[in-house]
Amino acid sequence: MPSSRPTKIAVIGSGLMGTALARAFASAGHEVAVWNRTPDKARAVGHGTLAFENLSEAVSGRGLVVVSLSNYAAFSELVSSAAVASALAGTTLVQLTSGSPADARGGLEWAKAHGVDYLDAAILAYPGFVATDYATVFYAGSRATFDRHLEAFQAIARNSVYVDEKIGSAATLDCAILEAYYGGTLAVLHAAAMCRAEGLDPKSFFAQKNSFLGLISVTADAAQGMIENNDFSGDQCSLNTHVAAIEHIVRLSTDARISSRFPRELLENYRRALAAGLGEKELPAVFSTLKQD
Numbered sequence: 001m002p003s004s005r006p007t008k009i010a011v012i013g014s015g016l017m018g019t020a021l022a023r024a025f026a027s028a029g030h031e032v033a034v035w036n037r038t039p040d041k042a043r044a045v046g047h048g049t050l051a052f053e054n055l056s057e058a059v060s061g062r063g064l065v066v067v068s069l070s071n072y073a074a075f076s077e078l079v080s081s082a083a084v085a086s087a088l089a090g091t092t093l094v095q096l097t098s099g100s101p102a103d104a105r106g107g108l109e110w111a112k113a114h115g116v117d118y119l120d121a122a123i124l125a126y127p128g129f130v131a132t133d134y135a136t137v138f139y140a141g142s143r144a145t146f147d148r149h150l151e152a153f154q155a156i157a158r159n160s161v162y163v164d165e166k167i168g169s170a171a172t173l174d175c176a177i178l179e180a181y182y183g184g185t186l187a188v189l190h191a192a193a194m195c196r197a198e199g200l201d202p203k204s205f206f207a208q209k210n211s212f213l214g215l216i217s218v219t220a221d222a223a224q225g226m227i228e229n230n231d232f233s234g235d236q237c238s239l240n241t242h243v244a245a246i247e248h249i250v251r252l253s254t255d256a257r258i259s260s261r262f263p264r265e266l267l268e269n270y271r272r273a274l275a276a277g278l279g280e281k282e283l284p285a286v287f288s289t290l291k292q293d
Contacts (some may be wrong), residue, residue: 007064008063009030009062011065011066012065012078013037015068016127018045019276021068022034022045023046024155028131028155033049033051035055040062055084059270062138064091065088065092067093069096088114092148097124099173103171104170117142118190119140123136135159137157138170139153139160139170140162146162156281184216190263190282194249196211197253200207219283222234223287232278238281238282239279246266250263253264272289276288
């Protein structure tokens with residue numbers, strides 16, 4: 001649906017994600033300029049966007065500039081040009097390049113020095129999911145700036161979430177969710193490998209998806225309150241019992257001659273909690289041992 005308030009937008013970067021973002025903005029009725037270091041890539045975006053070969057011209061006069069590059073260093077290189085920095089003055093720059101909270105803080109420092117309103121953002125979606133209900137974008141920075149551009153942001157993700165004034169908060173939340181995703185995915189794949197190594201069709205394991213996802217959900221809910229209150233006491237299942245269960249997983253992996261690196265790493269982390277005297281506490285007590293290496 002076309003936007004009721006079209007915005008002049010520039011999208012820097014025409015990779016898979018940048019292309020998806022630019023097309024979504026254009027489909028919503030915004031006037032979209034695109035730029036890429038390789039001009040042919042910018043021209044290939046199409047869908048009513050206007051490709052520029054000169055970056056200063058692409059961002060000049062735009063109310064919103066969205067950056068989607070390989071890393072923050074690439075952006076720093078681009079804006080080292082006085083002409084580009086001058087053209088960006090007075091605009092709102094949204095950094096959608098993946099990075100760390102430290103990268104976000106560096107971006108804000110640069111923006112303040114050059115008269116640029118700055119939001120750091122993280123998109124939780126593959127390019128093919130942009131502008132669908134499966135896309136989420138987290139934003140950090142000025143709430144007033146976020147609110148001013150919210151309608152435009154919803155062209156790329158209806159679920160546009162303001163996280164916090166702290167500029168690194170979007171990157172932090174993104175990294176936290178991705179760690180849970182990557183760590184959980186590795187655990188699922190290792191579990192399937194254990195089944196196959198023992199002659200059990202992995203289908204039997206995957207059929208129990210709701211069982212292990214349910215356990216994670218229940219534990220996450222319990223952990224939230226325990227962490228908030230710094231109280232990990234309970235009467236459900238002690239860390240001593242959980243560690244014994246992980247030891248069985250390590251033994252199975254070793255006996256089945258598959259990699260035991262992942263469960264051994266788990267075991268090491270959980271045993272650290274036992275060494276800290278937390279054996280009679282509930283599983284989320286491991287959180288207390290993650291503050292230092």
